[in-house]
Amino acid sequence: MHFTRMSSYRDAEVPIIVRGDGCYVYDEAGKRYLDGLSALFCVNAGHGRTEIGEAMAAQVSELGFYTNWSYAHPRAIELAERIAGYAPGDLERVFFTSGGSESVESALKLCRIYHRHNGEGGRYKVIAREIxxxxxxxxxxxxxxxxxLRAPFEPLNPGGRHAxxxxxxxxxADRDPLWAADQIEERILFEGPETVSAVIxxxxxNAGGCFTPQDGYWQRVREICDRYGVLLISDEVICSWGRLGHWFGCERYGYQPDIVTTAKGLTSAYSPMGAVIASAKVAAPFLExxxxxxxxxTFGGHPVSAAAALANLDIFEREDLCGHVRAKEGELRQxxxxxxxxxxxxxxxxxxxFHAIELVKxxxxxxxxxxxxxxxxxxxFLSGxxxxxxLxxxxxxxxDPVIQxxxxxxxxxxxxxxxxxxxxxxxxxxADRVAAER
Structure with missing residues (x-):
């Protein structure tokens, strides 16, 4: 099992989920649970969408698989055009993957080779955030x-830095609201701008519990990246496809990245799929x-997964799920x-x-x-x-401990x-148990 202490189930039963319907899933005993996590931030359109399964079955009967290595197929073409149509600005080139980690891996490699094509092969470092x-x-x-998560696999690839x-x-109380953004610039300067490939x-x-940006944060980060020739990756494996009330999270906060990574809600998890969406500038060196x-x-742009994504996006448009999130997020927050x-x-x-509650003593x-x-x-206590x-x-x-x-x-x-x-x-x-322990 993934990210699971197997010893936890030495004297306990593994939860076995056998069915899903709307916002709910059911275990093998028939007990119903409200899926307050969309499985893992990914079943955006809800469970039991038979039309997605029907689209996948129809695709299997037509073409179960063909590779995107020097070939194309209709569903991948259609989906790439549709994603590019939703994406803001000049994010117009789509590279398909099988999931979120592959999307991030691909984006980091794309940044490295982009700089190398531009004669800046010394740019290999990536700056991300703590936690x-x-x-x-x-x-x-x-x-x-x-x-x-890093320690068991050290030494990792060189170049990872954190702000x-x-x-x-x-x-x-008196901290400058844009302090965190400015710390990215400090890190770039410390490392040497000529060595920094990307900020992601x-x-x-997500990790740490739904940290939102300060007003103006993203605009400052965009300015910093432009100043030093660093590419900006918006990692939207979770935050795209309506999670924040827009097709892409960058739209909510009004910034234009060079690259977007996505997965999860692209198919509402009915089939594994991810994508990297690159700007015209980043794609240009590879078109000549x-x-x-x-x-x-192998499975990037899989036709059955692409069919699932297209059917999923049809649901989004038909039911205006992005608009529903914008209309209802205040009620959830309250x-x-x-x-x-x-x-x-x-x-x-x-x-x-997409919310979190931080717990304190x-x-x-x-x-x-x-x-x-x-x-x-x-x-x-809490999980069980x-x-x-x-729930x-x-x-x-x-x-710090949170419930998401x-x-x-x-x-x-x-x-x-x-x-x-x-x-x-x-x-x-x-809270009563915490008080009793004091």
Missing amino acids: AYHGTTMGALTATGIPD PNTNSYRWP LEPVQ GTSMFTHGF TLEDLRDIPIVGDVRGAGF DRDTKETFDDDESEWLLRG ALYENG ICRADDRG LSPPLIADSEQFAEIGATLRKVLTEA
């Missing part, structure tokens, strides 16, 4: 800023002469804000249908739980209690009320 997660392949892991993230919960950031940072992006995957009276609820943050001082306390609170009460969400301690919520984009008032009631019940019991 950020960008994937598990060796290149993507180099960008990932979570020490516990502070935008989590302002414990910032001094998420519109809203003998130049080649010497990189690829549901979570209403939990602030529970003593261990410290911060509520996020955007769209003391709200006044913002004192966090230590590692042993987080282990006891999250793994020892939420699941037993019919699947994420209790995460990759930074990212429901399907079809979620509405009924699901928000259910989320709020379950969280209130379980977090209140958790």
Whole structure:
């Protein structure tokens, strides 16, 4: 099992999910759970969309597979055109992958070879943010800023560097709101601009608990990248396809990246697929002469996955899921804000249908739980209690302890009320347990 302590199930049953319908999934005993995490931030259109399965079956009967290595097929062409049509500005070239880590890996390699084509082969470093997660392949892991994930695989590829993230919960009151953006410039200057290939950031940072940017953050980062000839990658494996209420998260925050990475919600996870979307500038060196992006995957642009993506995007357009998220995100946010009276609820943050609740020992001082306390609170109680009460969400301690919520984009008032009631019940019991331990 992925990212799972196998010993946890030595004396417990592995949860087995057998069916999904809308915002809900069911286990083998028939118990229903509200999928408050869209499986893993990816079942954006909800479970049980038979039209996606029908589109996949129709594609199998026509062409089950053919490679994109020197060939093309209709579904990949159609999907690439559609993605380019949704993408802002001159993001017009699409390179297909099988998932998020592959998309990030591909983007990092694309930046390296782009600079090499331009006579700047010394640009190999990538700057990401502390605690950020960008994937598990060796290149993507180099960008990932979570020490516990990196340590078992050191030494990693050279060149990964990290700057502070935008989590302002414990910032001094007089800190410049654009401090975190300016720290990226400081890092570029420290490393030497001529050695830096790319800056890779998420519109809203996932790991650590949905860190949103300060006003003007992205515009400052764009200026910094332009000043030093560094490419800007917007890692939208989670934040695209309606998660923040727009096709792409960069649209919400008004910035134009050089490259976007995406996956997850592209097919609503009905079939594995990802993509890298590059600007005309980045793609230009590979469109002339003998130049080649010497990189690829067997299953990139798989016709069955492309058919799933096209059917998924039809649903998005027909039901205006991006508009639904924009209309309803305030209600979801208020549901979570209403939990602030529970003593261990410290911060509520996020955007769209992508939010986190940070848990603290003391709200006044913002004192966090230590590692042993987080282990006891999250793994020892909260994860199991939420699941037993019919809510699947994420209790995460990759930074300070948080509970993350990212429901399907079809979620509405009924699901928000259910989320709020379950969280209130379980977090209140958790707060009582914390108080009893003192």
